Amino acid sequence: MIFARIKWLYAVIVIFSGMTLMITTFYLLPKPYAVKFSAWFIRLLVFIPVDVKGTPDPEAQMFLINHQSDIDIGVMETITNRDLAWVAKKELFDVPFFGLVVRLPKDIALERESKTSLVKLIKECKDRLDHGRVITIFPEGTRTETGTMRPFKAGAKMVADKFNLKVQPIVLIATAQHFSNKRKIFRSGTITAIYLDSFTADKSNPEWLNETQLKMQQAYDNQIVSLPQYHSTRA
Structure with a gap:
């Protein structure tokens, strides 16, 4: 137990150091290299290779990603060279220190249950x-650590429909089994990331977001079957 907590603390220190690195180099490196550099710094020091399946669409304008762990952002930043604009809850932008991590690269704040915030989001x-x-x-x-995705919120559909965006879903497999602040665990090892087929948002289909969730869940379930190291962790 003590050794496990030491490993988790090591990962926390690496993540904190990576964020500090991003902040200190942000104005020294061309965009988005400070973000990418810090993400690679974290990933390499916590010994997490990523097995990428599927094909990234260079024309994708929106990525939809399932969320289990604090390392999900770092993993995503290292498997694409695209400049990502993350949508995050507004409260994170007001947190001391961490707020700089999302404010400097001009990520997008979302105030939940606010109609005026939706206008600002657009x-x-x-x-x-x-x-x-x-x-x-x-x-x-x-975040949800069980492997069963929560219902997708409508904000993503609203934005994609508004601008007729090309959307690509990405499924990250069992990242919470590698790092969890809730359970204070860290385990190195290979993470699988799956690029699903991209599509253009169709506002005439009110169910496309729910259909995308089902496809992402199916991809997750199909992949987890081939990874026996996670079977005992699936809720």
Whole structure:
């Protein structure tokens, strides 16, 4: 137990150091290299290779990603060279120190259950798209460690429908079994990331977001079957 907590503490220190690195190099490196550099710093020091399956779409304008762990962002930043604009809850932008990590690269704040915030979300997404960035969202809205995805929130669909975006879902497999702040665990090892087929948002289909969730869940379940090291952890 003590050794496990030491490993988790080591990972926390590496993540904190990576964020510090991003902040200190942000104005020294061309965008988005400070973010990528810090993400690679974290990934290499916590010994997490990533097995990428599927084909990234260079024309994708929105990524939808399931969310289990604090390392999900770092993993995603290292498997694409695209400039990602993360949509995150507004409260994170006000947290001391960490707020700089999301404010400096101009990530997008979302105030939940606020109609005025949705207008601001649309405006900020338009600005990031105009600058060639990829709107990147955890559509569940929060982490879940069970492997069963929560219902996707409507914000992603609203933005994609508004701008007729090309959307690519990405499924990360069991990242919470590698790092969890909730359970204070860290385990090195290979993470699987799956790029699913991209598609253009169709506002005439009110169910496309729910259908995407089902496809992502199916991809997750199909992959987890081939990874016996995770079978005992699936809730």
